[in-house]
Amino acid sequence: MPSGIEVTKAALDDFAKVQRRMLLAKKENAVETYADLKDEYLTLKALLNVSGVNLTDIDKIKE
Numbered sequence: 001m002p003s004g005i006e007v008t009k010a011a012l013d014d015f016a017k018v019q020r021r022m023l024l025a026k027k028e029n030a031v032e033t034y035a036d037l038k039d040e041y042l043t044l045k046a047l048l049n050v051s052g053v054n055l056t057d058i059d060k061i062k063e
Contacts, residue, residue: 008051012058015044019060038063 002010018041025034041061048055 004051008048008053011044011047011051012053015041015048016058018044022061 018037022034022037022041024030025037041063045055045059
């Protein structure tokens with residue numbers, strides 16, 4: 001079973017990946033893709049907040 005640190009690390013990696021894809025989708029005006037990614041972004045953001053991660057410096061989307 002993964003430790004809390006391993007789960008948080010995986011969530012941080014996924015959060016960074018989703019943000020990169022959201023920024024690309026926005027640049028390409030891919031509205032539906034952006035909206036789909038935003039759902040995952042919000043879920044990861046909530047998980048990281050509950051885990052006590054400060055997202056101030058790493059949240060590039062700010063939504």
